[in-house]
Amino acid sequence: MTPEALRLLERIHGHVAWLAVAALVHPAIVLRHPRRRARLATTLATTLTTVTFGLGAVIYDPYSRRLRRPIYLASRTLGLLFERKEHLAVTAVALAWAGLALHLSRGDDPTAHARARAAHLAYVAAALIAGTVAVLGTRIAAFLSFS
Numbered sequence: 001m002t003p004e005a006l007r008l009l010e011r012i013h014g015h016v017a018w019l020a021v022a023a024l025v026h027p028a029i030v031l032r033h034p035r036r037r038a039r040l041a042t043t044l045a046t047t048l049t050t051v052t053f054g055l056g057a058v059i060y061d062p063y064s065r066r067l068r069r070p071i072y073l074a075s076r077t078l079g080l081l082f083e084r085k086e087h088l089a090v091t092a093v094a095l096a097w098a099g100l101a102l103h104l105s106r107g108d109d110p111t112a113h114a115r116a117r118a119a120h121l122a123y124v125a126a127a128l129i130a131g132t133v134a135v136l137g138t139r140i141a142a143f144l145s146f147s
């Protein structure tokens with residue numbers, strides 16, 4: 001992949017990541033009420049989070065080959081923060097999918113209230129973790145990115 005294409009994908013990944021954070025906040029707020037249904041909001045937030053993760057996966061190999069070592073050599077702290085960012089991103093995506101599954105599986109059975117509460121908490125956690133990931137990613141990209 002050309003440096004220009006990598007740079008473009010990196011920028012798109014970053015912007016979509018911030019949109020995903022905002023999208024995750026919506027179901028985190030709306031699902032506070034256990035009886036509230038938000039199928040579209042949960043589906044779109046989870047989809048956007050997954051797309052963000054996919055874009056990150058596309059640029060991960062070139063990042064590893066071209067930028068990881070220079071970042072570590074210049075700042076061990078930022079290098080380690082990127083490693084944590086990766087793990088947190090996986091967690092955010094998993095929580096979004098868990099929240100979606102819990103929300104869509106709700107019915108009128110005795111466990112419906114518990115699943116609604118769990119879906120809400122999953123989206124709250126996903127939004128907080130995704131926000132942390134976006135801040136870390138922005139900080140690292142401001143330090144060194146594809147040129």
